[in-house]
Amino acid sequence: MQARLDLKRPEPVAVPKPSQAEALDALRLARSRNVGPSTWVRLVRRFGSPARALEALPDLAGRGGAAGVTVASIGQAEREVEAGAAAGATLLVWGRAGYPAALARIPDPPPVLWVRGDPAALSRPSIAIVGARNASAVGLRMARALAADLGRQCLWTVSGLARGVDGAAHDAALSVADEGGGTVAAVAGCVRDVYPSDHAALAERIAQAGAVVSEAPIGLAPQGRHFPRRNRVIAGLSRAVILIEAAARSGSLITADFALEQGREVLAVPGSPLDPRSEGGNALIRQGATLVRHVDDVIEALEAAASTVLDDPDAATGLPAPQAEAPGLAEPDAPFARSPLSAAPDDAALRARIRDLLGLAPVEEDELARLSGAPLSALADVLLELELAGRLDRRPGGLVALLPE
Amino acid sequence: MQARLDLKRPEPVAVPKPSQAEALDALRLARSRNVGPSTWVRLVRRFGSPARALEALPDLAGRGGAAGVTVASIGQAEREVEAGAAAGATLLVWGRAGYPAALARIPDPPPVLWVRGDPAALSRPSIAIVGARNASAVGLRMARALAADLGRQCLWTVSGLARGVDGAAHDAALSVADEGGGTVAAVAGCVRDVYPSDHAALAERIAQAGAVVSEAPIGLAPQGRHFPRRNRVIAGLSRAVILIEAAARSGSLITADFALEQGREVLAVPGSPLDPRSEGGNALIRQGATLVRHVDDVIEALEAAASTVLDDPDAATGLPAPQAEAPGLAEPDAPFARSPLSAAPDDAALRARIRDLLGLAPVEEDELARLSGAPLSALADVLLELELAGRLDRRPGGLVALLPE
Known part of the structure; x- marks a missing residue:
């Protein structure tokens, strides 16, 4: 029995924002010192809500040996919310309605996401297309062909707004918007001041038709270390990652690693071993990634992946089972699932x-x-x-x- | 435990010719009507020698419903032996000393082989390199690099003397003769008048340093149907077949099919899906062929293949177990293994x-x-x-x- 992917029927997604108070708490917790994404989720699971986690933070850090703890102020969070509103961006909070389910399931999901454009775009069935900035003409043609052909099958393209393969894939996906296609850009800096700046017009078109998304505070300029973190979002929003022209040790390979860690399909376009830009893809194929020649190979891989999880209630989405007990889409201010207290604070x-x-x-x-x-x-x-x-x-x-x- | 291939130590092979009488019988049987390679082997196994099979031939064919049977004459066989001697070629007979063991194991080995050059070259550890006649510059570079690097590891190159990939591989293998390399050309026509004629000088160099081999009678001009048959010899002489630039439905894919049927490794060099010359290789990789980037990938595949047959006495050769009871290398005129008589001739x-x-x-x-x-x-x-x-x-x-x- 072959599970067919029902790609033509995107689920309707209602997108209520988290309450203003909860949004501020979520942001404060996310911007506090030593609270990375996985710690944010651990804290909210442990204490039931961002507000309660914030209350517990000073004591916890003190017992861990910190002299003092730097909790982000209400004022800082209010300024971020105002800047986001001014930039026309929507805030999504992990565990709350509107947050994309596929991304919520990865091991270290962003606690908060700023979105320019339609947040529902993040919940579309999507495929990541990533690759070299200095792609060859042939690589760019492959990126365009795959993004457009996927769009015609109502599979949207997620990429990173970089020069080269990323830009070509976004642009081609936009070009088939009237046939069901579309695109989401996950950026390393903030959603307002996009990088590279010569892709500002492209970002604007993406925000009009799809979405530009980032976990970074409004105003943050991207630094080198932000790009690998951004790559986990690209993979996390997608059912599969297709690699086109990636050198050894390139950022695109990091995206592929995240995809494997997240249980998503990894696919790669092959190339001549004499071109260094083929190194990454050819190496991945040798390690078991699916060789992709055209869109049919992608669809076949998605169907095969779906058929291997037939017994799983998530099979219809083509997504792996949730990590631990990822929460469903709850109403704002409803309590999150809580772990029972365990270590006595004074042990x-x-x-x-x-x-x-x-x-x-x-x-x-x-x-x-x-x-x-x-x-x-x-x-x-x-x-x-x-x-x-x-x-x-x-x-x-x-x-x-x-x-x- | 990892089985290492001991590639540096080719086994010494003594090459006594079959006796003159047996060579004539073997040729007569091979050139008789309706006696293809597998029938030749079946007859020799059934009756114990080519001579006895020739005696039985008229009765057998008569019982099968033939009005008369066309057995090749002694004169025809004598003329072929004389023409071979004049061309400086050696005759090898299946089941007799000098016949390459790897080729003897395939389902339909050539009953006789004409060899120009050193027949012992056919028993060297070898890899087939095959590909497009209209190969790209990049494809030709890959062929040259692989053949030369394999030669430096004492792995010889087998190919088909065609233009393009074949010629480049032969030439590069010859260029590393003083480092352990070498090459064998399996041709579709006879070993005297090689095709294409502009490769006559290359064939001469191959005969000087390695071997040119064919199952065709001296003087036969190749026809279309001979090329696929020749491809089974290329694969049969080799431990693995590497495909470089082969279009869909090309002759190189036929060689890969033979390799699979013969239990040999199939490897392929990838290329851009936008180049039709990459179609064959990319398709094979999707079907499970090993993706090859450089010589190390070939060595790794050979070692992996050897380690999976560790329990097999033939593991050291990296070859699959013999088909049914392929005979060992017997002395001339010793009887072949015989099946017992079964169907009473008058039933x-x-x-x-x-x-x-x-x-x-x-x-x-x-x-x-x-x-x-x-x-x-x-x-x-x-x-x-x-x-x-x-x-x-x-x-x-x-x-x-x-x-x-």
């Missing part, structure tokens, strides 16, 4: 035991639980405290280490 | 029953045995008779049908 002996076990060399959380004799939930609390105090380094694969002081 | 009822069951639509031999109630060995005899009478069509996968009269 100093347990804290000391766990801290003594930690060093600069990464160790598995499971191993730490075994060695300390602590229940996993209590261990998680202590690690959260250390994280908020800026003393814990989380690595992929559930590894943790102390940061050098 | 007319059995013959009639089997013939009645056969029609123009192909049927499996096993099914035929079940329906007729005949033992498999008796059925094989009756089918052999029909084949020699020119009334049987053998298809891949053990299917047989009557030929229209």
Whole structure:
């Protein structure tokens, strides 16, 4: 039995904004020191809402060993909301209506998203097309052909607004808007001042017909370290990532890595081994990525992926099962699912035991639980405290280490 | 545990010619009407030697329904041997010393081979490199680079002496002769008058340093139908076939099909999907062929193949197990392994029953045995008779049908 993807019927998505108060709390928590995306989600799951997490923050960080904790002020959050409104952007909050379900399922989803354009565009069935800035004419032709042909099948294109493959894919997807196509740009800087600036007009067209999205505060200029983080959003919004012309160690390969980590399909267009721009794609194909020649190969890969998860209630979306208990789309201000309290706040002996076990060399959380004799939930609390105090380094694969002081 | 290929140590191969009498018998049988390669092997296995098979031929064909049987004359065989000697060519006979072991194992090995150059070259560890006649500059560079780099690893290149990829691969392999490299050309016509004629000088250089080989009689000009047959020899002499730039439905894809049928590795160099010359290779990669970027990928594939057959006594050669009971390298005039006699020559009822069951639509031999109630060995005899009478069509996968009269 072959599961057919029903691509023609996008689900209707209502997009109520989070309440003003909750939006401010979510932003404050997201902009507080040592609160990265996965910590934000951990805190909200642990305490039930951004507001309660904010209340708990100083104590937690103190127990982790921080002298003082830098919680973002209400004023800072209000200024960000005003700037967003002035830029015509909408704020989406993880776990709240309007936040794209596919992105909510990745291991470290952005707590907040600023969107210029239609937030519902983020929930369209989409495919990421990424590749080299210095793409060849042939690479650009492939990007255009795939984006347009996917659009005609009502599959939107997600990309990163960069020069080269990204720009060609966005533009071609826009060109088939009247046939069902469209596009979303996930940018590394803020959604108001797009980078590169010579793509400002393209970004405007994308915002008119689709969406430009970023987790960055309005006004943030992108720095090098923002681009890899942005790539996890590109993959997270998509059912599959297609790589076109990517050199070894390029950003596009990082996007492919995120896609694998997120359980999304990875596809690549091959090229001559004598062209360095083919290195990334050819290497991925050797590692098991699907070789793509034309749109039919993409559809076939999506159908195959859907048929392998037939027993899964999420099969219809072609998306992997949620990570842990990702919340559904709740109404604003409804409580989030909460973990029970576990480590007594005053269990100093347990804290000391766990801290003594930690060093600069990464160790598995499971191993730490075994060695300390602590229940996993209590261990998680202590690690959260250390994280908020800026003393814990989380690595992929559930590894943790102390940061050098 | 990883099996390492010991490529540096080619086995010493003694190359005694078959006796003059046996060579003549082998040639007569091979040139007789309705005796193709698989029938030649079937007859020699059934009767123990080419001489005995020749004796049995008229009776067998008569029982199969032939009015008369055309057995090649001693004079015709003598003239072929003289022409071969005049061309400086050596005759190898299947099952006899000097015949390359890898080729002996394929389902339909050539009964006889004419070789110009060193017959021992055919027993070298070799890789086939095949591809488009109208290859691009990039394709030709890949062919040259792979052939030369394989040669430096003491892996010889087998190809078909055609223009384009074939010629580039032969030439590059010759260029590293002093580093361990070399090459074998398997041609569709005879080894004396090579095609294309503008590769005559290249063929001469190959014969000097390696070997030019063909199953065709001296003097035969190649026709279209000879090229696919030649491709099975290219694959059969090789541990793996590398495809470089092959359009859909090209001869190179036929070589890849033979390689799969023979249990040899299939590898392909990728290219842009926008270039029709990449179609064949990209399609093969999607079907599971190994994507090749450089010589290391080829070595890795050979090692992986060797490690999967570790339990097999043939693992050291990287070759699949012999088809049925392919004979070892026997001394000239020693009897071949013989099947016991099965169908009594006068069992007319059995013959009639089997013939009645056969029609123009192909049927499996096993099914035929079940329906007729005949033992498999008796059925094989009756089918052999029909084949020699020119009334049987053998298809891949053990299917047989009557030929229209």
